[in-house]
Amino acid sequence: MRLDEFKRTMxxxxxxxxxxxxxxxFIKYLKDNGWRGIGSGYFSLVYANPNxxxxxxxxKKYDRGFAKFAMLTHQHPNKHFPxxxxxxxxxxxxxxxxxxxxxxxxPLEERYEECVSMLxxxxxxxxxxxxxxxxxHIANIIKRNIKFxxxxxxxxxxxxxxxxxxxxxxxxxxxxxxxxxxxxxxxDGALDFAPRNFMQRKxxxxxxxxxxxxx
Numbered sequence: 001m002r003l004d005e006f007k008r009t010m011x012x013x014x015x016x017x018x019x020x021x022x023x024x025x026f027i028k029y030l031k032d033n034g035w036r037g038i039g040s041g042y043f044s045l046v047y048a049n050p051n052x053x054x055x056x057x058x059x060k061k062y063d064r065g066f067a068k069f070a071m072l073t074h075q076h077p078n079k080h081f082p083x084x085x086x087x088x089x090x091x092x093x094x095x096x097x098x099x100x101x102x103x104x105x106x107p108l109e110e111r112y113e114e115c116v117s118m119l120x121x122x123x124x125x126x127x128x129x130x131x132x133x134x135x136x137h138i139a140n141i142i143k144r145n146i147k148f149x150x151x152x153x154x155x156x157x158x159x160x161x162x163x164x165x166x167x168x169x170x171x172x173x174x175x176x177x178x179x180x181x182x183x184x185x186x187x188d189g190a191l192d193f194a195p196r197n198f199m200q201r202k203x204x205x206x207x208x209x210x211x212x213x214x215x
Contacts, residue, residue, distance in 0.1 A: 030056075041210075048104065054085070057100040065212035068188040070100060076186065080179035082207050105199035105207055112206060113195055114162065115169040120193040123180050131177040135170055142166060173206045183211045 030036075030047055035056065039046040043063040047056045059066070073081040085101035108116065118138055123129065126137045142163045149156035180193065190213040197210045 052104075054083075054101045054103050055105075057102055059098045059100075063098070065189040065192075066100075066210055067098070069183070069210065069212050072183065072186050076182050078179040078182060080173075080176045080206060080208055082209055102209075103201075105201060105209065108195065108198050108200055108206070109204070111165065112169065112173070112198075112200070115166055116195045116198050116206070118166075119177065119180065120195060123177070123193060124184060124191055129181055129184065131174065131181070134177050134181075135174065138166065139163070172204060176206045176208070179208055180211070183208065187212050189213050 033049070034051060035047040035049045037045060038048045038055065043066070044057050044059045047058070049056075057066075067087070070084045070087065073084050082105065083103040088099045118141075119134070122138055122141075123134060126134050142159060146156045146159045146163065149159060183193075184191065191211060192213045193208075193211055197208065198206055199209050200206050
């Protein structure tokens with residue numbers, strides 16, 4: 001299934017029981033139907049099924065941060081945001097749970113990790129943040145480090161390679177900065193641009209997955 005066919009109004013598998021997602025009945029449903037746990041966080045569990053082009057995110061409690069981010073991806077579409085379907089609200093007694101379907105993504109390539117880490121540490125401290133200013137700020141940091149190493153007769157090869165790596169990153173995925181600035185502008189909660197919250201599509205496009213801390 002192509003991404004452009006993967007609509008934001010994805011339907012839940014019709015046989016998902018209206019039961020507590022964290023109960024043994026729901027876990028049994030997942031296991032019996034080919035779903036396997038692939039990750040967990042403070043607020044959620046994530047399941048994948050090879051027969052579906054998306055993963056299932058089940059919140060343990062209301063995750064306002066992710067709910068707001070999901071809304072933001074609909075209101076401000078960007079190729080660096082994940083495709084997130086409408087949430088299914090499941091009520092069991094006094095408890096409420098949200099299940100989201102999210103496009104299936106892949107771990108960040110090693111060559112991107114350091115650049116994403118640099119961006120994560122810089123993005124919210126740059127004056128007048130624009131994609132151009134953020135890029136210039138980081139490039140200048142790297143250049144200053146190279147100069148310092150050379151001036152002190154130290155090996156600058158690593159930083160020189162990183163500068164080339166940064167330039168390549170900007171050509172391939174530099175537009176991710178614009179997506180990060182959208183989150184920075186409209187977020188409702190603390191930023192969480194940790195590298196673990198970045199993944200990628202098969203074509204190499206970097207995707208921001210969960211950039212607002214749960215509330």
